Amino acid sequence: MARIASVGLSLGLLLFGASAQASGQLAAQAAPIRFGILPIGSAAESLEQWRPLLEELQKRLGRRVTTVSVSSYAGLSGAIGAQRVDVAFLSGKLAVEAVIHQHMQVFAQFVRSDGARGNVAMLVVRGDSPIRSLAGLLANPGRWRYARSEQLSVTGYTAPEADVFAPHGLNSDTFFANVQVGDHQSNLLAVVNREADVASSNNPDMDLFRHNFPGEAAQLRVIWQSPLIPSGVLVVREGLATELRRQLTAFILTYGNAPGEAGARERGQLARIPDLGGFAPQNNRVLQPFVDMQYVLLRQEAEHGQWVSPQARLARLAEIDHDHQRDLQKLLPQ
Known part of the structure; x- marks a missing residue:
């Protein structure tokens, strides 16, 4: 862990x-x-x-x-x-x-x-990092150190988790040798200072980082970015x-x-x-992509997880489906 x-x-x-x-x-x-x-x-x-x-x-x-x-x-x-x-x-x-x-x-x-x-989520490394691509990152479990945001952050946690790690049956908290949780600016500085190997971020925070720390920002390289997020x-x-x-x-x-x-x-x-x-x-309808993103992430985690029985897995998937429909009904009342 x-x-x-x-x-x-x-x-x-x-x-x-x-x-x-x-x-x-x-x-x-x-x-x-x-x-x-x-x-x-x-x-x-x-x-x-x-x-x-x-x-x-x-x-x-x-x-x-x-x-x-x-x-x-x-x-x-x-x-x-x-x-x-x-x-x-x-x-x-x-x-x-x-x-x-x-x-x-x-x-x-x-x-x-x-x-x-909209904005895009990113995974960022140093320009001189041995991590040359997303495939290179995923090929070495337990080797790298990760700086990410809180779980309530879409670009700093949910998007990378749903689009990068969960589809490969991975959880970032167990995939990396070390995980530190902070704000986007601190996470980018951690990569620059070699305190982390990869950080999650987004384009507004990258722009702010370039404005505040142009020399340090020039040392960073993006290895993955998401589709547009509202x-x-x-x-x-x-x-x-x-x-x-x-x-x-x-x-x-x-x-x-x-x-x-x-x-x-x-x-x-x-x-x-x-x-x-x-x-x-x-209005509230603009939030549906985030409800759906969380739903996809939870289903991927359940499908790749270890369960005491097939029935337990099916029960969890049914619970996720039910919660997704409940949240959509609250978000998009008829």
């Missing part, structure tokens, strides 16, 4: 509120809008990236906006489950959990600066007041589209968030 070291999973709650002078007259009695941010890079770095946009949202709504910024996927999921978040930026698997179990609804999707509505989404709590939700949605979906200098300024604020060009209207 590989040794799994958890890296950087402590929860950090960072709150901000613009001053009354900067924000205008806010309704003192109104509860703040609590905005949850999935970290790209560090929690503090993500907070700075989002701050200008959220300060403008605060002015538009005339209501204080506080930010729940966390250092882990589990931390953000926990905050949503505890009803400490009203609106959040989430990746697909977190969004599925939020919609199916935590009373949230999708209302917008990220649009990349190149117009695409981009992250914005979700809103079901119980949010109708008028407040309408104002929030209108602000998000039109931000960056204003004419003249105002639009240029808004697009500049969007550009602070890695690879973000704007937002498009969306």
Whole structure:
């Protein structure tokens, strides 16, 4: 069994509120809008990236906006489950959990600066690594060290597991000599520093890494990338007041589209968030690929697993099929 070291999973709650002078007259009695941010890079770095946009949202709504910024996927999921978040930026698997179990609804999707509505997962090695290809990686079980993200990460865990390891009857946690769990930026640095042989990542985090560490990024090489995975989404709590939700949605979906200098300024604020060009209207249906991806992964693991009897295996497969249909019904009600 590989040794799994958890890296950087402590929860950090960072709150901000613009001053009354900067924000205008806010309704003192109104509860703040609590905005949850999935970290790209560090929690503090993500907070700075989002701050200008959220300060403008605060002015538009005339209501204080506080930010729940966390250092882990589990931390953000926990905050949503505890009803400490009203609106959040989430990746697909977190969004599925939020919609199916935590009373949230999708209302917008990220649009990349190149117009695409998706990202790709990657496996990355050093340029001078003896791992020359994906086949070379898989040919040597128990030899390599792996740096991956939490299991709630689609690009950092689920996509590589479903598309690379499970189809070969492998589990990354037992295939590698050592597995360390951290954020995407830390995992890429681990490969550069020869603390890991391969890391999972995605194109936005690779772009951010190139921006922050251009010399180190030049030492990396991609050996695998996934098909396009739908981009992250914005979700809103079901119980949010109708008028407040309408104002929030209108602000998000039109931000960056204003004419003249105002639009240029808004697009500049969007550009602070890695690879973000704007937002498009969306609903819960955009999450079906993530439900299906998890279903495929669980079935592959069950089919390749060791069971005490054929009946036990069949029972597990039936359970997976049932859970998949249940989740689709919750996600896509008739």
